Amino acid sequence: xxxxxxxxxxxxxxxxxxxxxxxxxxxxxxxxxxxxxxxxxxxxxxxxxxxxxxxxxxxxxxxxxxxxxxxxxxxxxxxxxxxxxxxxxxxxxxxxxxxxxxxxxxxxxxxxxxxxxxxxxxxxxxxxxxxxxxxxxxxxx
Amino acid sequence: xxxxxxxxxxxxxxxxxxxxxxxxxxxxxxxxxxxxxxxxxxxxxxxxxxxxxxxxxxxxxxxxxxxxxxxxxxxxxxxxxxxxxxxxxxxxxxxxxxxxxxxxxxxxxxxxxxxxxxxxxxxxxxxxxxxxxxxxxxxxxxxxxxxxxxxxxxxxxxxxxxxxxxxxxxxxxxxxxxxxxxxxxxxxxxxxxxxxxxxxxxxxxxxxxxxxxxxxxxxxxxxxxxxxxxxxxxxxxxxxxxxxxxxxxxxxxxxxxxxxxxxxxxxxxxxxxxxxxxxxxxxxxxxxxxxxxxxxxxxxxxxxxxxxxxxxxxxxxxxxxxxxxxxxxxxxxxxxxxxxxxxxxxxxxxxxxxxxxxxxxxxxxxxxxxxxxxxxxxxxxxxxxxxxxxxxxxxxxxxxxxxxxxxxxxxxxxxxxxxxxxxxxxxxxxxxx
Numbered sequence: 001x002x003x004x005x006x007x008x009x010x011x012x013x014x015x016x017x018x019x020x021x022x023x024x025x026x027x028x029x030x031x032x033x034x035x036x037x038x039x040x041x042x043x044x045x046x047x048x049x050x051x052x053x054x055x056x057x058x059x060x061x062x063x064x065x066x067x068x069x070x071x072x073x074x075x076x077x078x079x080x081x082x083x084x085x086x087x088x089x090x091x092x093x094x095x096x097x098x099x100x101x102x103x104x105x106x107x108x109x110x111x112x113x114x115x116x117x118x119x120x121x122x123x124x125x126x127x128x129x130x131x132x133x134x135x136x137x138x139x140x141x
Numbered sequence: 142x143x144x145x146x147x148x149x150x151x152x153x154x155x156x157x158x159x160x161x162x163x164x165x166x167x168x169x170x171x172x173x174x175x176x177x178x179x180x181x182x183x184x185x186x187x188x189x190x191x192x193x194x195x196x197x198x199x200x201x202x203x204x205x206x207x208x209x210x211x212x213x214x215x216x217x218x219x220x221x222x223x224x225x226x227x228x229x230x231x232x233x234x235x236x237x238x239x240x241x242x243x244x245x246x247x248x249x250x251x252x253x254x255x256x257x258x259x260x261x262x263x264x265x266x267x268x269x270x271x272x273x274x275x276x277x278x279x280x281x282x283x284x285x286x287x288x289x290x291x292x293x294x295x296x297x298x299x300x301x302x303x304x305x306x307x308x309x310x311x312x313x314x315x316x317x318x319x320x321x322x323x324x325x326x327x328x329x330x331x332x333x334x335x336x337x338x339x340x341x342x343x344x345x346x347x348x349x350x351x352x353x354x355x356x357x358x359x360x361x362x363x364x365x366x367x368x369x370x371x372x373x374x375x376x377x378x379x380x381x382x383x384x385x386x387x388x389x390x391x392x393x394x395x396x397x398x399x400x401x402x403x404x405x406x407x408x409x410x411x412x413x414x415x416x417x418x419x420x421x422x423x424x425x426x427x428x429x430x431x432x433x434x435x436x437x438x439x440x441x442x443x444x445x446x447x448x449x450x451x452x453x454x455x456x457x458x459x460x461x462x463x464x465x466x467x468x469x470x471x472x473x474x475x476x477x478x479x480x481x482x483x484x485x486x487x488x489x490x491x492x493x494x495x496x497x498x499x500x501x502x503x504x505x506x507x508x509x510x511x512x513x514x515x516x517x518x519x520x521x522x523x524x525x526x527x528x529x530x531x532x533x534x535x536x537x538x539x540x541x542x543x544x545x546x547x548x549x550x551x552x553x554x555x556x557x558x559x560x561x562x563x564x565x566x567x568x569x570x571x572x573x574x
Contacts, residue, residue, distance in 0.1 A: 038253075039364075039368065040367035040368040085360060085363075087360075088149070089149070091152075091157065093153065097143065
């Protein structure tokens with residue numbers, strides 16, 4: 001099963017455009033990434049620029065409405081992610097626990113949805129609508 | 142204490158750490174079976190201690206220290222193994238004198254070598270293929286005997302016996318715990334890669350049983366392949382194999398239809414192919430090629446899979462190139478199965494007649510006598526040539542030969558389609574006759 005580990009660094013919601021982690025933190029993180037790679041579990045990873053360089057598109061009145069960052073009301077924002085493939089949930093949590101994160105960082109561990117996770121009625125709907133087939137994962141897992 | 146599910150955490154640590162622990166200990170005690178026993182003892186100790194004490198800061202170090210103590214206790218009881226005990230004692234004394242980060246680094250470097258040794262040992266040619274597969278999944282994949290037995294549809298005691306025998310054989314034959322060198326390396330690496338691909342294939346197209354894909358075995362093989370690629374990054378064929386497995390795994394979602402039935406490559410909805418795995422597969426293949434391994438057995442197969450992955454629709458497939466790659470493959474690894482695949486590619490590139498000529502030349506191959514894909518391919522080519530009666534007979538033959546239930550159903554379906562075509566569309570029988 002696949003899990004996404006979402007890195008949530010406190011105060012990243014207020015970070016200035018172009019803000020980057022310092023070299024020492026990067027070095028520790030690279031070593032951690034390497035350990036994921038060596039264990040054969042790492043599928044992909046990326047770091048994200050701060051929200052001050054991004055935008056939010058909301059749909060409160062049914063239409064797309066664009067707000068440029070930063071977003072003063074946001075309490076938590078994502079700083080990056082790892083996509084890993086593991087045998088079970090506890091293994092994903094164990095990998096997250098090994099991250100050399102700092103005191104202001106939190107990692108949220110979230111399982112990637114697969115077709116077999118959907119309840120029967122949802123599976124039926126997905127089967128009926130070819131447009132939704134992109135959501136389908138194999139059924140034997 | 143960090144909270145959460147402690148037993149789950151211990152199981153996770155077992156999955157992650159046990160291969161490395163077994164590998165490091167095996168170097169010291171020169172016996173993978175003994176090494177595994179000590180590592181298991183250490184996990185038993187962890188299960189007794191950690192639920193109340195919480196996970197130690199460095200679970201791997203704790204487990205290693207515990208396993209080594211068990212090993213020393215055992216060796217002390219075996220006075221005839223005095224020499225080994227001294228080696229162990231020295232090693233531990235050395236390590237205790239170092240600071241933690243240094244120790245981590247030293248262990249890390251050596252663990253890579255040890256894991257590589259463990260892979261070569263588990264796949265040693267002195268063992269039967271079945272034994273190599275079982276031992277690899279057990280020692281390196283971190284699977285339990287029960288899980289391996291389940292995956293290979295054999296009773297657990299049978300699998301336990303197979304694994305125990307394999308370990309005994311390694312000890313009895315005094316197989317050294319080492320990475321082979323020189324001229325031996327290529328053949329031994331080939332054995333390791335073959336074992337991983339057999340595991341992958343067992344998952345990908347189960348030779349028997351109800352399920353078309355048992356993906357957990359594919360994931361185990363892929364994970365081991367990715368690990369191996371990190372352990373020996375300079376070996377192009379490893380990247381070739383990883384590329385092949387990534388590309389084949391990218392099609393999982395498309396390989397099974399809504400009713401659980403098999404969907405063949407050219408009928409698959411390509412939007413369901415996993416772009417992440419496609420990208421990883423192409424990158425691994427690129428690495429193999431850059432390292433000069435384009436003509437490797439697995440790299441060539443990966444290159445063929447890449448031709449499919451690059452084609453957005455079946456019509457865009459470069460069948461001429463695929464036929465060329467199969468020809469190269471038939472030179473590196475000649476086999477009637479490769480020739481059969483070449484025939485399919487030729488048929489796609491130059492028409493069914495071109496393929497049929499090659500298939501007919503293969504008809505007498507003893508290796509293909511019980512191979513369901515020969516009549517299956519022949520049936521397909523005859524079907525395309527409008528020879529529905531002969532095609533139907535071939536699909537029936539193929540259905541009788543396969544041991545996979547879903548594949549059987551698919552072939553019966555094709556035979557029935559031939560019968561219908563023959564009834565409505567037989568050119569030898571004019572309409573109204």
